[in-house]
Amino acid sequence: MIRFDNVSKRYPGGQEALSQVSFQLAAGELAFLTGHSGAGKSTLLKLIMQMELPSSGQLFVNGQNLNKLSRRQLPYYRRAIGVVFQDHQLLFDRSVFDNVALPLAIAGYDPRDAARRVRAALDKVGLLHKEQQNPASLSTGEQQRVGIARAVVNKPALILADEPTGNLDPALSAEIMRLFEQFCGVGVAVLIASHDLSLISRLQHRMLVLDQGRLISGMDGT
Amino acid sequence: MARTPPPPRGGASRRQAPRPPPPPRPEPRRGGTSVPVGRKLGRFAQHQLAAVDSLLRLLSDPLGTLLAALVMGIALALPLCLALLLQNLQGLAQNVDAAGTLSLYLDAGLAPARQEALATSLRERDDVKDVTLITPAQALSDFERNSGFQNVLAGLDKNPLPPVLVLTPRSLDVDVLQNLQRHVATLNGVDLAESDLTWLQRLRALVNLANRLALLLAVMLCLGGLRVIGNTIRLAIESRRSEIVVVKLVGGTDAYVARPFLYCGFWYGASGGVVALLLSVLCLFVLSDPYARLLGSYGSDSVLHGFSLSSGFGVVAGAALLGWLGAKLSVLRHLRAIEPR
Numbered sequence: 001m002i003r004f005d006n007v008s009k010r011y012p013g014g015q016e017a018l019s020q021v022s023f024q025l026a027a028g029e030l031a032f033l034t035g036h037s038g039a040g041k042s043t044l045l046k047l048i049m050q051m052e053l054p055s056s057g058q059l060f061v062n063g064q065n066l067n068k069l070s071r072r073q074l075p076y077y078r079r080a081i082g083v084v085f086q087d088h089q090l091l092f093d094r095s096v097f098d099n100v101a102l103p104l105a106i107a108g109y110d111p112r113d114a115a116r117r118v119r120a121a122l123d124k125v126g127l128l129h130k131e132q133q134n135p136a137s138l139s140t141g142e143q144q145r146v147g148i149a150r151a152v153v154n155k156p157a158l159i160l161a162d163e164p165t166g167n168l169d170p171a172l173s174a175e176i177m178r179l180f181e182q183f184c185g186v187g188v189a190v191l192i193a194s195h196d197l198s199l200i201s202r203l204q205h206r207m208l209v210l211d212q213g214r215l216i217s218g219m220d221g222t
Numbered sequence: 223m224a225r226t227p228p229p230p231r232g233g234a235s236r237r238q239a240p241r242p243p244p245p246p247r248p249e250p251r252r253g254g255t256s257v258p259v260g261r262k263l264g265r266f267a268q269h270q271l272a273a274v275d276s277l278l279r280l281l282s283d284p285l286g287t288l289l290a291a292l293v294m295g296i297a298l299a300l301p302l303c304l305a306l307l308l309q310n311l312q313g314l315a316q317n318v319d320a321a322g323t324l325s326l327y328l329d330a331g332l333a334p335a336r337q338e339a340l341a342t343s344l345r346e347r348d349d350v351k352d353v354t355l356i357t358p359a360q361a362l363s364d365f366e367r368n369s370g371f372q373n374v375l376a377g378l379d380k381n382p383l384p385p386v387l388v389l390t391p392r393s394l395d396v397d398v399l400q401n402l403q404r405h406v407a408t409l410n411g412v413d414l415a416e417s418d419l420t421w422l423q424r425l426r427a428l429v430n431l432a433n434r435l436a437l438l439l440a441v442m443l444c445l446g447g448l449r450v451i452g453n454t455i456r457l458a459i460e461s462r463r464s465e466i467v468v469v470k471l472v473g474g475t476d477a478y479v480a481r482p483f484l485y486c487g488f489w490y491g492a493s494g495g496v497v498a499l500l501l502s503v504l505c506l507f508v509l510s511d512p513y514a515r516l517l518g519s520y521g522s523d524s525v526l527h528g529f530s531l532s533s534g535f536g537v538v539a540g541a542a543l544l545g546w547l548g549a550k551l552s553v554l555r556h557l558r559a560i561e562p563r
Contacts, residue, residue, distance in 0.1 A: 049471065051562050072475075079473030089468050103472040108268050110261045150472070 001027045001158055001189035002048065007057030009043050009213075016213050017043040020057070023208060023219040025191060027157065030184040031218070032200045033193040035210035041193040044210070045160050048191075049083060050074055062157055079107055082151030086163035088143045090135040096122070096146050097131040103154040121149040125179060141172040148179055152188075159183055161192040165199065173199050269481070276485035290454050290490050295497025297447040298541055301440035302498050303505045308436055310526055311429050314517070324403055326387040327414040330358075337385050340411055344389060349402055352390040358383045368519055384413060444544060447494065451487050451548030458486060459556050471562045480553045484546055491545015495538035503528060 002025040009018040018040045025031055033041050046052040047059060050066060059066040062080060069077055082103075090099050100121055104114035122128045125145040127138075135143055144164060151159055161180065165173035173196065181203070184190045194200055200207065209217040263271070280287045328337060334357070341353045356364075361383040366372050391402055399417055407415040459466070469479055510526040517524050529537065 046563075049562070051471075075470070075473045075475040075478075077473075078471065083471060089464070089471070091465050091468060093465070102469065105271075106469060106472060106474045106478055108262045110263050110267075111271075113261050154472075 001025050001029070001062060002191065003058075003060040004044075005058040005060075007047065007054045007059055009040075009047060009052060010055040018047070018054075018210075019213045021210075021213075021215045022057075023215060025189050027189050028184055028187045029206070030181060030190040030192070031206040031208055032203075033191055033208045033210065034195055034197065034200065036195070038212075039210040040213045041195075041210055042162060043213075045162050045191070045193055048158075048160060049078065049081065075106075079103065079154060080157050082154065082156035082159040084144070084147050084151045084159065084161035084164045086166045088147035090143055090146055090150075092134060092136045094134075095132050096127065096135055096138070099135055099146055100131075100149045100153050103150060107154060117153055118149075121153040122146075124152070124182075125149045140167050141176075144168065144172075144176060145179070148176070152183060157188060159188055159190045161190070161194075163194055164192060165194060165196055170199065177203055272481040273485045273488075276482045277489055279482070280486065280489050287490070287493065290450070291493035291497050293450050294447050294490060294494025294541065294545070295501060297443045297450065298494055298498035298537070299501035299505070301436055301443055302502045302537065304432070304436040304439065306502055306506065306526075306529065307509075308429060308432055310513075310524075311425070311432075313527070314522070314524055324389040324391065324399070324406065324415055324417045326389060326406055326409075326412050327416070328385045328387065329411050329413050330384045332385060332411045334385075336411055337387075340409065341387055344387065344406070349392050349398060350389055351392045354388045354390075356386040356388060358385055361386060447491075447541075447544055448548040448551065451490050451545050452552040454490060455483050455487050455549045455552040456556050459483060459552070459560070463560055466557070466560045467562045470560070476557070480550075480557055483553050483557070484549045487545040487547075487549020487552075488542050489545070491548070492538055492542035494545065495541025498541065499529070499534055499537055 002023075004021050004023050007018060007021045008016065010016045021040075021044065033044060035041055043052060047054055047066075048061060050069065054067075061077075064077065066077075091102070097115075097118055101111075101114050101118045104117060105111070109117075119128060119131070122131055125148050127142060127145055127149065130138065130142065135146055138146065144167075148161075148164070151161075159180070164180075165176050168176065177192075177199065180190050180192060192200075207218045208215060328340070332340075337355055337357075341355045344350055344353045358381045362375065362381050365383070366375055389402075389406070391399055393399070403415050403417050406412060466479055506526055506528050513526045514524075
């Protein structure tokens with residue numbers, strides 16, 4: 001699903017955020033991306049989302065070489081990826097339902113058909129009863145779950161999550177992780193950046209460890 | 223993604239060309255839900271949704287929308303009113319075509335018998351259709367009646383007006399008329415020969431000049447309107463920045479992101495056009511009475527005409543187009559700069 005071939009990212013000014021990173025992530029696989037702050041976790045996710053472009057190396061997602069992706073193709077590429085943000089990036093000018101419906105509206109789905117999928121996604125994260133509320137009125141954990149519902153509503157082949165449990169207590173964090181495990185069970189590749197080592201070491205999944213931009217462990221799936 | 227201070231985009235810039243059409247993406251059947259993938263809307267339905275959505279958004283802030291529409295409307299109303307007035311004047315200038323007459327102001331001291339003799343000799347000319355003599359007394363009473371200066375005139379010890387011969391030529395041809403004018407001006411006892419034609423020519427030249435001015439004014443004010451809409455849209459883009467970032471992250475195309483703003487500009491323009499029409503109708507209402515009185519004093523029963531239904535519709539459509547264009551310019555300048563970092 002994801003393949004990094006000697007990918008490096010150097011910011012202007014010489015700072016090297018990633019250097020010579022290579023790894024693969026298969027469909028249906030869940031992996032954690034971990035490391036200290038500034039180790040390059042966010043940069044790696046941004047490269048997959050094409051919010052940043054690599055300085056060198058090749059990057060394949062879903063069989064597509066991202067170096068050959070034009071600006072015009074970019075939105076269509078992004079539709080196949082569900083992203084969960086640490087600060088959840090919900091829009092407070094609309095209801096929970098409309099937040100989750102956003103990716104479907106963007107893809108141009110008929111609102112009636114979209115509604116069914118939005119409800120299914122909200123049901124999945126246990127928030128169907130709050131669909132008409134404003135996300136601002138929800139707790140942090142609930143907001144994070146709305147973000148997850150939005151990430152999965154378009155049935156993405158790949159889910160990226162950046163510190164999805166960053167602001168949550170251990171019980172809520174475990175609950176969120178269980179959700180992600182369910183998704184990978186149905187064939188979705190999931191890559192979760194997290195530095196919550198105590199939590200992720202308990203979950204028996206592969207760990208990609210970044211240290212100062214270098215991948216020091218987990219590159220071969222062991 | 224964690225939002226770190228945005229580093230300048232380094233390395234290779236995204237390729238711009240060539241731009242192959244986006245490949246049709248096979249619908250993934252994975253995911254956490256088992257609801258089938260739905261039908262997609264056609265392009266028209268998507269536009270319809272965006273148009274209605276942006277209209278509702280504008281209506282949810284009636285005061286702000288009204289203010290923007292007013293600014294646009296006033297900018298458009300000025301050239302519109304001017305155009306309306308000119309359209310009426312032009313119609314008038316065409317109508318008075320038939321009234322090409324020569325006014326012969328005679329020497330003030332000319333004896334009444336000589337005046338009559340002059341009139342008779344002129345009537346015998348082939349190129350003259352009719353001659354009317356207006357004696358100083360007649361002229362004075364006419365003037366008193368029409369001008370409203372009775373009191374002032376009563377204070378004069380003698381009638382200052384000369385006798386006048388009003389000469390109606392057979393032909394309305396400008397050259398014939400000018401020849402006739404040159405000839406009669408040399409006649410004994412004639413002080414001054416003035417033709418309505420010069421007045422008409424002046425009026426036409428004036429209307430032409432005013433037309434140009436109105437056009438210039440319209441162009442400048444339209445540019446101003448464009449700027450106003452562009453600025454309003456820029457603020458709207460700024461206030462929805464976080465939404466734009468999220469939309470781009472979940473796969474919104476540039477066109478999708480721009481669409482609500484373009485429709486927003488469209489609605490601003492259209493409402494500005496309606497306001498401009500209402501304002502010009504108001505101007506029409508205020509001006510029609512004095513206009514009719516002014517023209518009445520020239521013996522015309524012409525009234526001020528407004529816009530036809532189709533040209534009114536054209537004004538609104540043009541204003542909407544202008545709004546769309548203003549939004550487009552603003553979107554081109556500001557929307558691309560907002561990228562998720």
